[in-house]
Amino acid sequence: MSLQDKGGQDKAGQDKDGQDGRPQGGDSTPAPRPGLSRRRLFGAVGAGAVLAGAGVAVGRLTAPEAAETSSSTVTFHGSHQAGIVTPAQDRMHFVAFDVITDSRDELVAMLKKWTEMAARMTAGEEAAADGAIGAGEYNPPTDTGEALDLHASKLTLTIGFGPSLFEANGKDRFGLADKRPAALADLPKFTGDALEPARSGGDIAIQACSDDPQVAVHAVRNLARVGFGVVAVRWSQLGFGRTSSTSTSQTTPRNLFGFKDGTRNIKAEDPSAVSEFVWVDPQDDQSWMAGGSYLVTRRIRMLIEPWDRTTLHEQERVFGRSKGSGAPLGQKTEFDDLQLEAKGAGGKPVIDKNAHVRLASAEELGGIQILRRGYNFTDGTDGFGHLDAGLFFIAYCRDPQKQFVPMQQSLARNDALGEYIKHVGSAVFAVPPGVREGDYWGSTLFET
Amino acid sequence: MSLQDKGGQDKAGQDKDGQDGRPQGGDSTPAPRPGLSRRRLFGAVGAGAVLAGAGVAVGRLTAPEAAETSSSTVTFHGSHQAGIVTPAQDRMHFVAFDVITDSRDELVAMLKKWTEMAARMTAGEEAAADGAIGAGEYNPPTDTGEALDLHASKLTLTIGFGPSLFEANGKDRFGLADKRPAALADLPKFTGDALEPARSGGDIAIQACSDDPQVAVHAVRNLARVGFGVVAVRWSQLGFGRTSSTSTSQTTPRNLFGFKDGTRNIKAEDPSAVSEFVWVDPQDDQSWMAGGSYLVTRRIRMLIEPWDRTTLHEQERVFGRSKGSGAPLGQKTEFDDLQLEAKGAGGKPVIDKNAHVRLASAEELGGIQILRRGYNFTDGTDGFGHLDAGLFFIAYCRDPQKQFVPMQQSLARNDALGEYIKHVGSAVFAVPPGVREGDYWGSTLFET
Numbered sequence: 001m002s003l004q005d006k007g008g009q010d011k012a013g014q015d016k017d018g019q020d021g022r023p024q025g026g027d028s029t030p031a032p033r034p035g036l037s038r039r040r041l042f043g044a045v046g047a048g049a050v051l052a053g054a055g056v057a058v059g060r061l062t063a064p065e066a067a068e069t070s071s072s073t074v075t076f077h078g079s080h081q082a083g084i085v086t087p088a089q090d091r092m093h094f095v096a097f098d099v100i101t102d103s104r105d106e107l108v109a110m111l112k113k114w115t116e117m118a119a120r121m122t123a124g125e126e127a128a129a130d131g132a133i134g135a136g137e138y139n140p141p142t143d144t145g146e147a148l149d150l151h152a153s154k155l156t157l158t159i160g161f162g163p164s165l166f167e168a169n170g171k172d173r174f175g176l177a178d179k180r181p182a183a184l185a186d187l188p189k190f191t192g193d194a195l196e197p198a199r200s201g202g203d204i205a206i207q208a209c210s211d212d213p214q215v216a217v218h219a220v221r222n223l224a225r226v227g228f229g230v231v232a233v234r235w236s237q238l239g240f241g242r243t244s245s246t247s248t249s250q251t252t253p254r255n256l257f258g259f260k261d262g263t264r265n266i267k268a269e270d271p272s273a274v275s276e277f278v279w280v281d282p283q284d285d286q287s288w289m290a291g292g293s294y295l296v297t298r299r300i301r302m303l304i305e306p307w308d309r310t311t312l313h314e315q316e317r318v319f320g321r322s323k324g325s326g327a328p329l330g331q332k333t334e335f336d337d338l339q340l341e342a343k344g345a346g347g348k349p350v351i352d353k354n355a356h357v358r359l360a361s362a363e364e365l366g367g368i369q370i371l372r373r374g375y376n377f378t379d380g381t382d383g384f385g386h387l388d389a390g391l392f393f394i395a396y397c398r399d400p401q402k403q404f405v406p407m408q409q410s411l412a413r414n415d416a417l418g419e420y421i422k423h424v425g426s427a428v429f430a431v432p433p434g435v436r437e438g439d440y441w442g443s444t445l446f447e448t
Numbered sequence: 449m450s451l452q453d454k455g456g457q458d459k460a461g462q463d464k465d466g467q468d469g470r471p472q473g474g475d476s477t478p479a480p481r482p483g484l485s486r487r488r489l490f491g492a493v494g495a496g497a498v499l500a501g502a503g504v505a506v507g508r509l510t511a512p513e514a515a516e517t518s519s520s521t522v523t524f525h526g527s528h529q530a531g532i533v534t535p536a537q538d539r540m541h542f543v544a545f546d547v548i549t550d551s552r553d554e555l556v557a558m559l560k561k562w563t564e565m566a567a568r569m570t571a572g573e574e575a576a577a578d579g580a581i582g583a584g585e586y587n588p589p590t591d592t593g594e595a596l597d598l599h600a601s602k603l604t605l606t607i608g609f610g611p612s613l614f615e616a617n618g619k620d621r622f623g624l625a626d627k628r629p630a631a632l633a634d635l636p637k638f639t640g641d642a643l644e645p646a647r648s649g650g651d652i653a654i655q656a657c658s659d660d661p662q663v664a665v666h667a668v669r670n671l672a673r674v675g676f677g678v679v680a681v682r683w684s685q686l687g688f689g690r691t692s693s694t695s696t697s698q699t700t701p702r703n704l705f706g707f708k709d710g711t712r713n714i715k716a717e718d719p720s721a722v723s724e725f726v727w728v729d730p731q732d733d734q735s736w737m738a739g740g741s742y743l744v745t746r747r748i749r750m751l752i753e754p755w756d757r758t759t760l761h762e763q764e765r766v767f768g769r770s771k772g773s774g775a776p777l778g779q780k781t782e783f784d785d786l787q788l789e790a791k792g793a794g795g796k797p798v799i800d801k802n803a804h805v806r807l808a809s810a811e812e813l814g815g816i817q818i819l820r821r822g823y824n825f826t827d828g829t830d831g832f833g834h835l836d837a838g839l840f841f842i843a844y845c846r847d848p849q850k851q852f853v854p855m856q857q858s859l860a861r862n863d864a865l866g867e868y869i870k871h872v873g874s875a876v877f878a879v880p881p882g883v884r885e886g887d888y889w890g891s892t893l894f895e896t
Contacts, residue, residue: 091661091688093826098833132706133772137761144756145706145771146824149699198831213539213661213688214702217826221704221835225756232833238826240539240661240686251597254662256669258580258593308592308673313585323593324581376594378541378665378686379827383646385546385680387669 071151076122078434079291083156083209084278084371084396085268087247091213092239092375093220094297094392096202096427097231099165104174108446110230114159114223115440124152127222144225146218153212157219159441160205160295160429179445181286183294183399184430190412192423199299199425202234207295207394213238235425237299239375239392246373252326252334256302256376256389257420259319260326263334264361266371277369277403278396285399288444291433293396296404299377299425302390307420318416320355328357338363354416365410368403371396390421400428519599524570526882527739531604531657532726532819532844533716535695539661540687540823541668542745542840544650544875545679547613552622556894558678562607562671563888572600575670592673594666601660605667607889608653608743608877627893629734631742631847632878638860640871647747647873650682655743655842661686683873685747687823687840694821700774700782704750704824704837705868707767708774711782712809714819725817725851726844733847736892739881741844744852747825747873750838755868766864768803776805786811802864813858816851819844838869848876 074082099107117127126132128142135142166180167173206223208216217238224233243255244262248269255261266273282290307315316323326334330342330350340363342350351358362369373396378389397403412418432442522530547555565575574580576590583590613621614628654671656664665686672681691703692710696717703709714721730738755763764771774782778790778798788811790798799806810817821844826837845851860866880890 095835100833133760133770135760137764138759140757141706141760141763141771143706144704144752146702146704148702148706148772198829214824217688217704217824217837221752221826221837224835225753228753228757233829233835234833236826236828236835238686238688238828240665240688254594254596256592256594256665258589258591258596304592304669305673305676309588309676311586312581312583312589315589316585322581323589324596376662376665378669378684380684380686381646381681385548385682387543387672387681387684389665389669 071124072154073123073152074154074156076119076157076435077437079436080279080293080434081156081158081431082122082434083158083207084293084373084431085246085274086154086156086209087250087268088242088244088373089154089156089209090211090242091209091216092242092392093208093213093216093236094239094394095206095208095220095224095236096162096234097204097206097224097227098234099173099203099230100232101230102173104446106230107174108440108442110227111442111446112440113226115435117222117226118157118219118441119435121147121219121222122152122155122157124155127219127226144218144222146221147215150212150215150218153210153215155208155210155215155219157223158207158209158295158431160207160431161442161445162202162205162427162429164201165203176445179286179288179448181280181289181430183280183285183401184428185401187296187400187426187428188405188409190408190423192412192418193426194422194424195426196424199235199237201427202429204231205295205297205427205429213240237297237377237392237425238379239377241376243374243376243391244372246371255391256304256378257307257315257319259315259321259323260334261374261391262372263321263326264338264357266369273369274371277398278371280398288448289430289432290444293398293431294400294404295429295431296393296395296397296400297425297427297429298393298423300391300393301388301422301424303386303420303422304389305386310420317352318356318420320351320357329355340364352416354414356411356415356417359411359415360407365407368407370403370407396431404428519572520602521571521600522602522604524567524605524883525885527884528727528741528882529604529606529879530570530882531606531655532741532821532879533694533722534602534604534657535698535716536690536692536821537602537604537657538659538690539657539664540690540840541656541661541664541684542687542842543654543656543668543672543684544610544682545652545654545672545675546682547621547651547678548680549678550621552894554678555622556888556890558675559890559894560888561674563883565670565674566605566667566889567883569595569667569670570600570603570605572603575667575674592666592670594669595663598660598663598666601658601663603656603658603663603667605671606655606657606743606879608655608879609890609893610650610653610875610877612649613651624893627734627736627896629728629737629878631728631733631849632876633849635744635848635874635876636853636857638856638871640860640866641874642870642872643874644872647683647685649875650877652679653743653745653875653877661688685745685825685840685873686827687825689824691822691824691839692820694819703839704752704826705755705763705767706771707763707769708782709822709839710820711769711774712786712805714817721817722819725846726819728846736896737878737880738892741846741879742848743877743879744841744843744845744848745873745875745877746841746871748839748841749830749836749870749872751834751868751870752837753834758868765800766804766868768799768805777803788812800864802862804859804863804865807859807863808855813855816855818851818855844879 126143131143132141132145163184166176208219210216244265245252248267252260252263280289280292328338344350373394375392377392382388574591579591580589580593611632614624656667658664692713693700696715700708700711728737776786792798821842823840825840830836
């Protein structure tokens with residue numbers, strides 16, 4: 001019975017490049033990579049089993065509803081990690097781990113295992129070759145199974161290493177202390193910070209982004225699963241909607257204050273800005289970081305109830321943009337230039353001197369830019385009758401000390417938005433370069 | 449500048465049924481209802497503004513990525529509320545409120561306002577006619593704006609009234625005590641319950657379901673906004689993936705244990721089962737509940753780490769189904785009959801006597817069925833190195849005392865799954881009938 005069932009599926013599982021004859025679906029997203037999805041794998045089960053004469057029929061595994069999933073995959077291997085300049089997917093699961101072993105070998109073994117799994121899962125395959133039902137009846141499955149019928153939906157997995165991995169309490173935990181980049185300093189305390197330790201820091205971070213939240217959650221959960229005994233989840237955050245575009249092909253989404261967010265973000269289509277502000281300068285950093293970046297996360301609670309009771313005038317003053325169109329105040333359309341010097345009635349600046357758009361602008365920050373890749377979140381209630389909602393801010397930059405820190409120092413002191421938000425979580429991670437075939441996440445750090 | 453900008457948009461906003469000339473998009477979901485989406489409204493801004501000669505250009509409001517949103521709407525008015533037998537949407541935001549006023553008039557006024565807003569938002573419109581930018585610069589916007597560019601994506605909003613609305617601490621709070629249905633008794637304590645008060649109960653519940661999470665969150669947030677002073681959020685829960693099919697048109701999704709969930713659920717296409725098990729019996733309930741139902745929610749934490757370390761054999765024994773195909777053990781395909789009497793080697797039952805599928809079956813429960821409509825959730829970490837993840841169970845039934853309670857009593861005592869789950873939140877609500885044009889949520893309760 002169930003053994004026979006699984007036998008048939010194992011057999012077919014080895015033939016996962018086989019065609020299954022189901023329609024391809026009207027997927028309009030870029031870079032479809034046919035032939036390697038879990039759905040197709042399962043489709044192939046039926047054909048394989050029947051051909052093998054095993055008498056195994058297949059359950060109802062029809063094509064998903066059109067809007068549900070996408071068979072598009074994002075290439076895992078490369079000189080940079082995916083998930084940074086990749087056009088931001090719709091959903092996110094971010095997790096920070098504490099490393100709980102003292103063994104460098106165990107840590108490296110886990111990173112090698114993780115890399116294999118990440119390459120598979122981002123291709124829409126199960127976490128391991130034997131997977132949810134092929135590891136034998138008396139073994140735990142090597143994939144947890146909740147994404148069995150789902151496409152990759154552009155899943156990317158991006159890893160980062162926190163300052164505490166290199167050194168904690170003065171201790172060189174894994175012989176990495178002299179590899180710690182200067183740029184990976186702990187962030188300073190900013191004005192108004194209300195950080196919760198349980199939502200901050202971490203030795204290792206994984207950012208999982210996908211258009212399907214179940215696919216992102218599945219990936220994080222399976223990495224956590226095989227990390228048992230080596231890492232433990234320190235905090236995690238689900239983001240339900242992207243708040244920044246990272247490509248000119250995307251429309252600018254809205255944050256939970258109802259404003260378009262990320263209009264002036266660095267876009268993947270601007271390689272010189274990406275090169276200057278995102279990827280590390282190989283002349284000015286640890287050599288193992290060449291091709292890498294730095295990642296800053298901030299869990300920003302939005303005080304949406306007070307916000308919702310302010311006037312439109314105040315809201316637009318705070319952001320410096322029109323709420324409807326997203327145009328800078330004084331301008332007509334979203335992508336019009338900021339006119340920071342423009343004066344209105346009585347000589348007052350059209351864009352308030354403390355407007356968010358002004359203080360976050362490269363013009364006011366000596367040319368500094370960062371690549372934002374944040375997500376909206378809503379996590380239940382705060383216990384005081386309010387929704388616990390806000391923006392999970394993610395930024396990639398070449399050097400947080402020279403980009404994020406001065407930007408946030410300015411914003412924390414003066415941003416008119418500060419009255420309506422609270423930073424409750426914070427972390428910084430060094431994001432190693434992309435993985436080449438045969439290498440693993442962090443190999444440039446651990447093997448040099 | 450921004451005033452002029454808004455002036456132009458106000459004007460166009462009044463013409464929101466106007467055609468905007470943008471392509472309709474290749475939406476494949478059922479019951480598209482053209483002409484009433486927020487996106488179309490905003491599209492109309494440009495045309496209206498240009499025609500009015502106001503000189504207002506429009507920002508980049510192009511069509512969404514194909515998989516992102518759907519323009520389909522679900523009809524709000526009717527004899528039953530939507531969101532019960534409606535094919536389960538992909539995402540959910542559920543909120544339970546405490547009523548914080550003593551005034552029945554304030555409560556009724558809020559319910560009337562909510563009903564208007566719900567009818568608008570489920571049609572893809574802003575929460576109020578003037579909306580995010582049309583209420584005047586010196587007023588708070590009447591829509592919070594984060595869904596301005598999004599379609600309805602099949603949004604449904606479903607209201608329920610908890611036992612404590614009728615009577616709390618022996619007090620008839622709003623003159624409703626004699627209207628309290630017998631079926632709306634508090635749930636008994638079940639074996640193993642580990643309920644947290646902050647995740648349980650509530651005077652009023654709103655279930656918001658949509659294929660786009662931002663649309664569901666927007667709806668709940670706007671209802672909470674106008675409820676200020678009348679209600680406060682008691683708890684809320686985001687669900688990222690549906691776990692049950694409520695229509696034969698849907699594939700059966702998987703829960704976070706990797707198993708197909710809801711194969712034997714009541715389906716909308718079985719009107720006699722819906723009539724018998726979901727809608728109240730008008731002969732045997734309060735008259736104001738005719739056309740209504742009852743809603744039980746249980747926040748079920750899944751202990752996924754222990755689960756992930758069990759064998760496939762144990763996992764399939766616990767559920768009584770094959771993990772891959774979802775077939776009942778001993779059968780071949782998902783929708784094959786349960787063979788509860790079948791014996792295997794040594795005379796042992798093929799489906800374990802404590803298997804979940806057996807104990808939850810109508811066969812073992814004297815014919816009882818319920819309509820399940822739950823969602824997977826992942827909410828950060830539990831502080832012990834584990835993901836806080838599980839199933840937000842939602843069930844609709846004619847009488848929880850006769851359906852959910854005996855079912856859960858049997859499951860709580862004997863279900864093999866009990867070792868791997870923990871019920872941490874619980875609530876029950878009376879779900880009034882659907883709203884007819886001109887009526888409001890709860891009018892049958894308050895007006896009789």
